[in-house]
């Protein structure tokens with residue numbers, strides 16, 4: 001394990017943040033566009049401030065893999081508990097996931113994933129922005145009320161356990177299962193969308209072993225680092241996530257550090273399966289709307305997501321205009337490599353709000 005003390009340059013932010021002249025111009029422009037642009041600038045400034053603060057707290061970055069205790073110190077808000085599941089529970093869960101509905105897919109939010117996925121519970125989507133209950137007619141499955149999945153979900157919020165003070169009665173309303181294969185899977189660095197999900201993100205490793213990478217800051221979700229773009233100098237912590245463990249991300253680990261398993265070599269076993277438990281925001285309203293709909297016999301209602309999807313530090317600020325088509329291109333290329341030639345060739349360059357998808361997982 002190689003740990004060095006280093007103070008790298010801040011990741012590059014658009015000149016707009018540093019150039020007060022531009023901010024002033026935007027203000028003067030007025031109108032809806034001017035206001036939106038001003039909010040975007042403010043979000044950028046807040047993001048830069050958040051990164052700077054996190055850097056003051058932890059200026060180390062490392063190349064090797066650190067132990068869990070060290071990772072917890074370097075990445076505030078990261079917690080890892082080995083032995084969250086027993087071996088028998090891991091096997092039981094793996095069998096449940098392999099044999100029971102819903103079926104596996106290789107797509108999420110309309111974007112190809114480089115691993116198999118299945119989903120239980122509330123569905124939150126970013127394009128279109130809706131929060132809705134699972135629809136059995138579409139093969140969608142709710143969070144199981146009994147059995148091994150239910151037991152494990154319930155254990156997260158149970159009092160008197162090592163993680164209870166951290167998770168404070170956490171009750172997930174969705175579980176997303178990622179099944180990775182060492183031969184072809186990757187999980188590009190990303191933040192879980194802060195508008196769609198509440199704070200805690202809990203990953204329970206059902207089987208398999210990996211090294212997860214945490215990288216401070218960054219400008220956009222799921223961006224493959226490019227030579228010279230500064231992201232390779234950002235503080236980086238790599239930690240082994242053992243089988244049967246519980247990984248919790250809150251605070252800076254959730255909002256300031258991206259996480260991922262970006263290289264196939266980071267998978268230390270042929271297969272790895274993890275269940276990611278979260279709470280989708282707006283689920284209660286979705287339930288209420290559905291109850292109303294059922295009473296009146298109306299079509300199954302969808303609740304528009306009430307929150308703006310953003311990973312910037314200020315949750316009130318829209319992430320409109322974020323650069324995302326580049327990421328989509330990387331994804332499609334990677335997925336295409338695995339499945340043969342891709343049919344779509346998105347335009348290179350900047351994305352727009354229409355093309356924006358904040359939490360595409362690869």
Ligand SMILES: O=C(O)CCC(=O)C(=O)O
Nearest residue numbers: 178187192203274276361
């Ligand atoms: O595989 C994991 O443990 C984490 C997956 C993840 O970060 C995600 O699906 O958002």
Ligand SMILES: [Fe+2]
Nearest residue numbers: 190191192259
């Ligand atoms: Fe994630």
